Amino acid sequence: MYMLIAWLLLTKVFFKPEIKEIPGGAALIKEERAKLGRISAGEVRVAIIFVLAALSWVFIPLIFQAMDADPPIGDAGIAMIVALLLFVLPAGAAKGVRLLDWDSAVKLPWGVLLLFGGGLALSAQFSSSGLTEWIGQVTAGIGGLPVVLIVAIVAAGILFLTELTSNTATAATFLPVATAVAVGIGIDPMLLAIPVAIAATSAFMLPVATPPNAIAYGSGYVQIPQMAKTGLWLNLIGIVLITVTTMTLAVWVFQLVY
Numbered sequence: 540m541y542m543l544i545a546w547l548l549l550t551k552v553f554f555k556p557e558i559k560e561i562p563g564g565a566a567l568i569k570e571e572r573a574k575l576g577r578i579s580a581g582e583v584r585v586a587i588i589f590v591l592a593a594l595s596w597v598f599i600p601l602i603f604q605a606m607d608a609d610p611p612i613g614d615a616g617i618a619m620i621v622a623l624l625l626f627v628l629p630a631g632a633a634k635g636v637r638l639l640d641w642d643s644a645v646k647l648p649w650g651v652l653l654l655f656g657g658g659l660a661l662s663a664q665f666s667s668s669g670l671t672e673w674i675g676q677v678t679a680g681i682g683g684l685p686v687v688l689i690v691a692i693v694a695a696g697i698l699f700l701t702e703l704t705s706n707t708a709t710a711a712t713f714l715p716v717a718t719a720v721a722v723g724i725g726i727d728p729m730l731l732a733i734p735v736a737i738a739a740t741s742a743f744m745l746p747v748a749t750p751p752n753a754i755a756y757g758s759g760y761v762q763i764p765q766m767a768k769t770g771l772w773l774n775l776i777g778i779v780l781i782t783v784t785t786m787t788l789a790v791w792v793f794q795l796v797y
Contacts, residue, residue, distance in 0.1 A: 541780050553769045581630035592621045686797045687786050690734050694781040697738035698774050702748045710739035726797040733789050734781050741777045744770030
């Protein structure tokens with residue numbers, strides 16, 4: 540719904556297209572597609588490994604939960620097996636060439652992975668240090684506000700904060716805080732965690748907010764005032780949609796109580 544509204548707003552109101560068809564566009568796409576060639580054996584193997592990893596992450600816990608037993612391997616173990624397979628399995632007919640080599644591995648965005656790990660560590664320390672309980676006690680006073688208003692305030696705060704900070708860092712930092720606040724006011728933590736997670740990925744006003752924004756600005760066709768004006772409307776719509784989604788769909792799917 541958000542994507543549809545955003546597309547309509549951008550193409551019908553703020554940035555109406557000057558032409559209806561790009562001359563030679565279809566031929567260009569076909570030409571670029573032909574340059575890719577047929578899918579290689581290495582690409583097939585990588586796809587199979589990642590599909591198996593995704594299925595394992597989803598179904599192994601469910602299967603052992605149905606058996607009332609603990610899974611023999613966790614999410615981290617599955618990820619390690621995937622990494623080992625990529626380093627071990629051959630990429631194709633060429634001898635000694637693997638699906639993943641160390642030269643490629645060191646180019647991975649390790650900073651993002653460390654940021655995720657830091658967020659998980661921060662969340663664990665919130666609980667073990669007692670900070671979660673303290674935040675809950677301090678914020679217990681806002682429990683008198685309607686839950687829908689609290690959700691809207693959280694969504695708005697994170698939406699505008701993530702315009703200036705990393706989406707991942709914002710989510711990793713504020714998810715533990717949001718859940719602590721939820722515990723303090725006596726509602727299900729998911730009611731505040733969901734708007735934080737969704738809002739942290741919705742940044743439209745500034746080039747620094749996300750790499751896609753920076754790419755659009757770098758094209759030279761979009762100026763910062765245009766982006767800020769359009770992004771403000773998208774943010775306001777986002778606040779409404781996130782609040783409505785949380786209070787309806789999320790409550791129904793996750794059986795949340797408030």
